[in-house]
Amino acid sequence: MSSSPAAPLSYLFVPGHRPERFAKALASGADRVIIDLEDAVPPSDKAAAREAIAAWMSSASEEIRGKVLIRINDASTGWYAEDLRLLRQVRAACVMLPKCESRRQLADVLAPLDAGATALPLVETARGLLAALDLATAPGVARLAFGSLDYMADLDIPADSPALQHAAIQLAIASRAAGLPSPVAGVTPDIDADRVAADMAQARCLGFGAKMCIHPAQLDAVHGALRPGAEELAWAQRVLAAWHAAGGGALQLDGKMVDRPVVLKAERIMALAARTP
Numbered sequence: 061m062s063s064s065p066a067a068p069l070s071y072l073f074v075p076g077h078r079p080e081r082f083a084k085a086l087a088s089g090a091d092r093v094i095i096d097l098e099d100a101v102p103p104s105d106k107a108a109a110r111e112a113i114a115a116w117m118s119s120a121s122e123e124i125r126g127k128v129l130i131r132i133n134d135a136s137t138g139w140y141a142e143d144l145r146l147l148r149q150v151r152a153a154c155v156m157l158p159k160c161e162s163r164r165q166l167a168d169v170l171a172p173l174d175a176g177a178t179a180l181p182l183v184e185t186a187r188g189l190l191a192a193l194d195l196a197t198a199p200g201v202a203r204l205a206f207g208s209l210d211y212m213a214d215l216d217i218p219a220d221s222p223a224l225q226h227a228a229i230q231l232a233i234a235s236r237a238a239g240l241p242s243p244v245a246g247v248t249p250d251i252d253a254d255r256v257a258a259d260m261a262q263a264r265c266l267g268f269g270a271k272m273c274i275h276p277a278q279l280d281a282v283h284g285a286l287r288p289g290a291e292e293l294a295w296a297q298r299v300l301a302a303w304h305a306a307g308g309g310a311l312q313l314d315g316k317m318v319d320r321p322v323v324l325k326a327e328r329i330m331a332l333a334a335r336t337p
Contacts, residue, residue, distance in 0.1 A: 068092045068270055069091050069269070069283060069336070070092070074095055074096065075100035077105040077108050079115070086124060089280075092129060092154075094131050094156055095113055096131045097110065114149055117150040126153055130150075131157075131158060131182075132146075132147065132158070144172070152173060152177060154180065157182060159185055160184075163191075163198040166200065178200050180244065185211065186215060203243060204234065205244035206228060206245055208227075209246060211246075231268075241269060242267055245272065253277070253278070253281040256273075293330075296326035296330050299323060300327065303326075
C-alpha cells in the first residue's frame with residue numbers, strides 16, 4: 061500500500077529543551093518536525109522545554125506551524141497537565157500522543173485546541189494495538205504512528221519477533237480501513253544509512269508510508285527507500301501510457317491484464333516518484 065501523495069514521508073524528532081536546533085530541524089529536509097517533550101527531554105528539563113517551545117512558537121509563521129508537531133508526555137505522567145496547557149497556549153496545529161489507547165485520550169487532547177487541529181496517536185502497547193481501528197476512525201486523527209521500540213518493551217519481545225510484524229500489519233490495515241494515509245514507522249536507533257534504509261524498505265512492505273527519524277542523517281535513507289526503483293518507475297510509465305492510448309478499459313501489457321486497480325498502483329508510483337527525486 062502506498063502513501064497518499066499528500067502525506068508526509070519523514071518526521072524528524074528534535075528535543076524540546078534545545079530550541080537552537082528547531083530551525084536546523086526545519087531546514088533538514090524532513091517533511092515534518094516533531095518537537096519532543098517526552099523521551100528526548102530529561103525530567104529536570106521538562107519545564108524549560110515547555111518555556112522554550114512557547115517562546116519559539118509565539119513568533120513562528122503559519123507555514124512553519126503547519127510543519128510542526130508537538131509530542132507530549134502521556135496521561136499517566138505528572139507532566140501531562142502542563143503539556144496540555146502548553147498546547148492550548150501555543151494553539152498547536154498537530155499533536156503526537158504517546159501510548160495512546162482510546163478515543164477518549166484523543167478527545168481530551170484535541171477538545172481545547174482549534175477546530176482544525178489534528179493528532180497522530182502513537183500505538184506503543186498491546187492495548188493500543190487492540191484499539192487501532194477505533195483510534196484510526198476517531199475525529200481529528202491525521203495518521204497512526206507505530207512506537208515499535210515501546211511496543212517491544214510492552215510485550216517483552218525482540219526486534220525480529222513475528223509479533224512485531226503482526227502489529228505493524230494490523231496498523232496498516234486499520235489505517236486503510238479508516239481511509240487514513242499509510243501509518244508512520246517507528247525510529248531506527250542506528251544512524252547507519254543502510255540499516256535505516258533496510259528498516260524503511262521492510263516497513264514499506266508491511267504497508268507503511270513514512271518513518272520517524274532521530275537524526276537528520278537518517279532522512280536521505282528514508283526518502284531513498286521510499287523512492288520507486290528504475291524498473292518500478294518504468295513499469296508505471298508504460299502502464300499509464302498504454303492505458304491512456306487505449307482510452308481506458310482493460311488491456312494487455314507484457315502478457316498481463318491491466319485494469320483500473322493496476323492503473324491506480326501505477327499512478328501512486330508516479331506520484332511518489334515526483335515527491336522523492
